[in-house]
Every structure is written in C-alpha cells, then in structure tokens.
Amino acid sequence: MGGPRFEPVRAVRAYERVVEQVEEAIESGSLSPGERLPSERELMVQFSVSRSTVREALRVLQARGLVRSRPGDPHGAEVLPFTPAALHKSMTTLARVAELSLAELVQFRMVLDSSASLLAARLRTDGQLAEMDAAVGRMRAAADHDAFVAEDVAFHDVVARASGNKLIQICTDVVRSIVLGLISEKLAAAPDKRALMRQTIEHHEEVLAAVRAGDGPLAARLTREAMYDYYADYVPAGERPALRALLE
Template sequence: MNDARFQQVRPVRLYQTIVEQIEGAIARGEFRPGQRLPNERELVAQFGASRPTVREALRVLEANGVIRSRPGDPHGPEVLPFSPSGLAKQMTRLAQLEEMSVAELVAFRMILDSAANLLAARLRSAAELAAMERTLAVMAEAIDRGYDEFSKADVAFHDAIASASRNSLIQVCNNVVRGVVLSLIEDRVARSRNSRALMRESLQHHREVLAAIRAGDGQAAARISRRNIYDYYAGYVPESDRAAMRALLEV
C-alpha cells in the first residue's frame, strides 16, 4: 500500500481567487500602471460574485499597493506602479508575527549590502563616487543633530552605493530589508546611552567601505560590509540565532 499522506485542504475564500486573478492579469501585462480595472459593477458581473466579496478583494489589493480604489468610482480602480512599500509591509508583518527572525533579516542584509558594495567598487563612476563622499560628509555632520538625521544620511549613503551597483533589484530589496530591520530595533538604538558612540563607530565603518570602493577593491568592500553589519546588529540578535550571520563572515 502506498504510504503517501495528504494534508487536509483549507477552504479558499472567494475574494482570494479574485485577488489572484487580478494580480495574474497585471503580471501578464493585461493591465499596466495607470490603466483602470473594470468598475465595481462590471467586476461583480464578470466574477459572478457578490458586491461585498468584490469589495473585499479590492480592499486587499489596495492594502498591498496594487491598485487605488475609490468607492463608487465609475471609472474603476487604478492600477499602480510597483512600489517597494508593499514589500516592506509584508516583510515587516512576517517579522512581527515571528515568521521571519531578526537574524534572518540581518543575514539577508549582509548578503545584499556586500553584493552592492562589490558591484559598486567595480562599476561606479567618478560622479557616483563623489555622491557617496558627499553623503558620508552629511553623516559626519548629522551626529550632532541626533539619530534621526544620522539615519537619513545613512540611508542616502547606501542608496548611492546601490545605485552605483547598476542593479535596481538590489537597491529595492536593500532599502526594504534595511527599513524593516531598523523598524524593529531603532528605538533601542536611539534610546541607547551611547548612541553618539554608536553613530561615530558606524561612520568609521562607512569610511572603511568607501575607501575600498574608491580603491576599486570589491572583495574588500563586500567583506568589510558584512563584518560591519554583523558587529552593529549582533547585539540585537540572540546568540543562538547568529550561526548564519557568522557563516557569512567566512565568505
């Protein structure tokens, strides 16, 4: 007798199938950003579903940043361009529900950031290098203005590197992961008694990365980045969860 075992099926709510069909149509290019879906009445007729079911599907799509929907709009919901904010919301939710640990997020950031640094060291232009240097100078000035200003300058520095990597997906994912990690721990960093010392230490780490990028040494830029991210965030991750993060230091 075959030993295969099946899991019990879960009932699929009608609005979920509507969401999947609309997302599929957008993914296939049948609807492009700026175009309109059929209006609510037409969607009810096409899906053969109730008005509340269609409205729930549209609510989910809007919450995910896929469409902009206005009740009673005769022109139908507008398809929105891709925005990383939807991805950020989903990753934050996963982290908050403990389905994705801070350790996993930090490890992923180590991977993304080091890849961006490696590529930037090889591909950056003189103008892009100058942009990195300017953002680093702003970071130095921001230490006296507090953590919020320093954090903004930090984001600008990493954006400049990600842009120089010539890979827009790295840039999007790096922004999202960095934002999610900071949203989970930034209160502890900002309230830390030695926050100024942490900012000065972070600034020095960024200077080391910039020096490697300036020298065109991608491997060094990547290695320094992984080490710096580990040193900065390890204290916020339980010792038992740091194995993957430490493994990346050996790359």
C-alpha cells in the same frame, strides 16, 4: 489501510477567486500599470458574483498595493505600478510573527549590502562616488543622532543605487527599515551614541576608500564586518554564528 493522507479542504470565498484572477492578469501583463479594471457592474457580470463580493475583492487588491479604487469613481479601479510597499508589508509581517528572526534579517542585510558594495566598486560613476563622499561628510557634521542616521541611510542608498540593480535597491531599503524598526528601542538606549557614530564613520570611510579604488572584494568584506560590528550585540548569542559565517 495504506495510501495517501489527505488534509481537509478549505472553502474558498468568491472574492478570493476574483482577487486571484486579477492578480494573474497583472502578473501576466494582461493588465498594465495605468490601465483600469472594468466597472463594478461589469465585474459583477464577468465574474457572476454580487456587488459586495466585487467590493471585497477590490478592498483586498487595494490593500496589497495592486490597484487604486476611489469611492464614487464611475470608472474601474486603476492598476498601480509596482512599489516596494507590498514587499515591505509582507516582510514586516513575517518578522513580526517570528517567521523571520532578527539574525536572518541581519544576515540577509549583510549579503545584500556587501554585494551592493562589490558592484558599486566596479560600476559606480564619478557622480555617485561624490555623493557617497558628501554623505560621509554630512555624517561627520551631523548635530544629532537623527541627522546622523539620515545621512547613514543616504550613504547606503547611493551604494545600492551604484550597484545598478533595482532589486538590490528595493530589498536593502526594505530590510534596513525592518531591522532598524526591530532594534529602535535598543538603539535609543545605547549608552554612548557618539562612540557608535565615530565607529560607523570609520567603517564608511574604509568602504568608501575601497569603492574609490575599485576593489570590490575588499569593499564587500569591509561592509560585512561593519554590519557585524554594528548589529551582532543585538542578536541573541546563540544565533550569532549565522552572522559570523559571512566573515572571512
């Protein structure tokens, strides 16, 4: 017999409906950061559910970084401002369950960082340029690899901030930490860290010169090339064409 094929339906638990409605209220702006939800008792009445259902919904909302609920607080849970934490958790989970490959993450980082470099070359302030210069100087003076990595991160953070785009800032931070987390053991086992550090400094100096000159396309190309040089060996050979597709 023809016609559509239907999938079995999943029973939705009451607390999930509570979570959905609160999320919708936050997303629509009906609930703003700093405001409070009604008390547990009032939520029980409004949703017509048990106290355990309300508490389970609040646990889920808190785990997602949407509200903060303190035990024994007579007031309702507080709606929190947006932070990158929820995005970081979601993307980390995707990476760990292999929905996002290392190649996809690195490719996305190449896109993000090169776009940030292009915008920074055109929009950066003199103060931000001085911050980039100082970060590279501290990379040269770093006494150990950990200090070097901290200054490397600082350089990229300034470039992302100089782009003027908050979403680029958030996403670059999230993707960078996930990628570094996935290859941290391989980085720790790298045979010649000093050579790698010298190469990284050279790349940063080239990007910095392009940003200083206001040459956005050059800054973007150099950033993509630097990312490829740094990460390609950690990506399976069969997936490297996805990275090379971003090179000119």
